Amino acid sequence: xxxxxxxxxxxxxxxxLVGEIISRLERKGLKLIGLKMSRLDEAMLKTHYAEHIxxxxxxxxxxxxxxxxxxxxxxxxxxxxxxxxxxxxxxxPRQAVAGSIRGDLAIGAGRNLIHASDSKESGISEVxxxxxxxxxxxxxxxxxxxxxxxxxxx
Numbered sequence: 001x002x003x004x005x006x007x008x009x010x011x012x013x014x015x016x017l018v019g020e021i022i023s024r025l026e027r028k029g030l031k032l033i034g035l036k037m038s039r040l041d042e043a044m045l046k047t048h049y050a051e052h053i054x055x056x057x058x059x060x061x062x063x064x065x066x067x068x069x070x071x072x073x074x075x076x077x078x079x080x081x082x083x084x085x086x087x088x089x090x091x092x093p094r095q096a097v098a099g100s101i102r103g104d105l106a107i108g109a110g111r112n113l114i115h116a117s118d119s120k121e122s123g124i125s126e127v128x129x130x131x132x133x134x135x136x137x138x139x140x141x142x143x144x145x146x147x148x149x150x151x152x153x154x
Contacts, residue, residue, distance in 0.1 A: 001153075002080045003033070005126035006088075007115035010068035013037075017105055017113060018071050024101060025075060028087055029147040034074030034127070034136045040065050048129065057110070064110065074127045074136055078152040081116075081123050088116045 006025070008018045026032065040048075045062050052058045077083065089100025093112050096103035106113045117123035127136070144153050 001076045001078060002120055002123055003074060003076050003127045004081045004084050004117040004123040006073040006075060008071035009113055010064060011111040012113040013068050013071060021101060024087060030075045030077040030080055031141045033076045034131045037069050037071050039069050072130045074131055078148055081120050084116050088114050
């Protein structure tokens with residue numbers, strides 16, 4: 001099973017949308033394996049957003065991500081990175097399709113509610129970066145029998 005990281009950003013926390021985000025991911029059939037609230041410090045943000053540090057928007061992004069606690073979530077499921085990316089919607093909420101989290105709940109490009117891992121490799125590294133092994137839970141999810149074919153549960 002793939003893993004992916006979701007960060008409910010400060011705007012999601014401040015607007016009371018964390019439950020809605022979790023609900024949509026659960027209704028999709030994904031398994032929540034880690035959940036915690038945290039304040040992200042400068043070092044964590046520089047590591048997580050390393051590819052953006054030299055970009056003009058980075059300073060504002062860093063300030064925004066430190067403006068409030070965030071909710072960190074680790075999710076698991078068959079090919080879940082692509083499923084989550086579709087469910088979340090494109091980065092700019094004004095271009096996100098209706099029915100996606102960003103398409104339904106956000107409008108400002110800089111306040112797009114969520115970070116979602118962009119690849120299987122990122123999902124692994126981001127979950128490992130934000131969660132210790134003891135903070136992740138392996139358990140049987142009974143509804144998997146009704147969601148996945150046998151080979152997809154492996």
